[in-house]
Amino acid sequence: MCAEGPPQQPPSQQQSYGPSFEDAQHHQRQLYFQYSQCTGKKKALCIGINYFGQSAELKGCINDARNVVQFLKELWGYKEDDIVVLTDDAQNPRQIPSRDNILAAMQWLVRDAQPNDSLFFHYSGHGGQTKDLDGDEADGYDEVIYPNDFERAGHIVDDIMHDIMVKPLPAGCRLTAIFDSCHSGSALDLPYIYSTEGKVKEPNLAAEAGQGLLSAVTSYARGDMGGVFSSVSGLLKSATGNNQRADKITKATRTSPADVISWSGCKDSQTSADTVEAGQSTGAMSYAFISCLRQNKQQSYQQLLQNIRAILKAKYSQKPQLSSSHPMDVNLLFIC
Template identity: 80%
Template sequence: MTDKISILISHSIFEAGPPPARPPQGQQNYGPQFQGANNQTQQPFFQYSQCTGRKKALCIGINYFGQSAELKGCINDARNIERFLCQKYGYQLNDIVVLTDDQKDPRSIPTKENMLRAMHWLVQDAQPNDSLFFHYSGHGGQTKDLDGDEEDGYDEVIYPVDFKQTQHIVDDEMHDIMVKPLPPGCRLTAIFDSCHSGSALDLPYIYSTEGKIKEPNLAAEAGQGLLSAVSSYARGDMGGVFSSMSGLLKTATGSNQKASALSKRTKTSPADVISWSGCKDSQTSADAVEAGTATGAMSYAFITALTQQPQQSYQQLLGSLRGILREKYSQKPQLSSSHPMDTNYMFIC
């Protein structure tokens, strides 16, 4: 996060109109069909969550007290999101874990060990139509990508309060813990209010404000290789994923296309995972002040947008977040998902 700056929202940015439709139920197929095991016709699929099952949340806010890059609003963000989820979306306090560096219980301090343990708790026993929520407000950064799935050559990272002793947490690890175990139809909504967080959960589909996937869709070009890999991922067959990798990589030219293709074939999931981030991978996020209270700009914008208009489509909410932050900041919030999605559906959690 960068220096604190006051946010002033003097007018509503929403236009009246009919509410968007809720996401459909059942399995959603996409992409061309292919022949799978036993000559069975298969097709990649995912399932939207109806968010009618159990609700669990993990909120992490780190101010880094006494450290050289101390922040002001991150603990407030975690508490504000906790309150917002309870008041607006029916979450219960008993089903929310909050890690902040102002607590006395050592288990509630956002150390690397506690953060990873809490991430595992969040997704434990997840079921279809559950609604899980992950919020992080703190420092973010980048480190050299070692597996070739990042177009810019860098993995995104977040920093526990004890990062100087234990190092950062890389996006690949967060994806492995919080995305891969989820069944089809289980929702995980993530918010990263941190610098360089555009792809902090390693979700392969990133959307523009027009609701379109930003990266070129290589599925049609790659053919059965990509689709077989997606199917293998859905079955948990990582051997199948990597065995069909070479054909796909041959269809891509240039490191950016190869990284995009690798990300899609190894990080696509049939679960319903959505990530809202405060900025692009190349940008910083502001540690702001609103009404005299320190807050992260992205956390404030998320609460403000959905308080002013609770029924928004994914595309509308992305536009709302950018509209709020555009008043004072250059950072551009990002929307990404674990599967190709229709952004005209209503955001629910």
């Protein structure tokens, strides 16, 4: 039976999951995360790249960045001074979306992050794939984004974005990311991906405890990367098939106690449309996300995913994805 009224606010206490384990000090522990109440500092980084004069020039990405800034200020109370915007029509050289500027801005976004802060990352531009070198991708490819100087400076791979924007965050700090780019399904390397039915492609941690996954995850929780890799190398031998193996490595090295959510414009195997809506060039995903929440701010994660997909389904084949750094209740109210 459906609950009446708006979705519930996220709980404030720590959420534990998975089987318990013994830490280095022989204390019984369990993996945990904490939802953000989004009552602390709000900071945002919005990147829109049209690639002026380049062979694959886009039209709507700068508009996307500006539209998201307005949306954050009007609907969620973000302040102009706490938003960094990088677009390739910027007059200030520090606001050009070069590889160096993007990486520096990502570091600014998460600097001094505290529990209940709300950080927002939006990227509209070209996305792509490159061969995966560490075995954490089921399809054998890492997802990448392309700065405006990518021909000279190179792309930015999802592993780097995860290391900069997810790993440093404390429990209870929210990062909401939107990737309006091709092949972006897992662009932030978050391990839990949700279907429109609210089901997660989730491993059974108890069943896998004997295969080294749990010790890898707990080594990661303690910051012991050596322990992670020795456990993961055991996993590589025990897991059969690339998909299973990649899933295990991702869960072992990408789980986080922070509250990280990523909305992406399409599956890893798909492209995202650069289109025209309401007479303006725009990315289809950015347009759908903003439109949905402007119509109704009180939506659960699952409702929002379903409604974004419904808007896009009328015209586009791309299927937006929702992923997170922890197992989450998709019936809770989406806040940022």
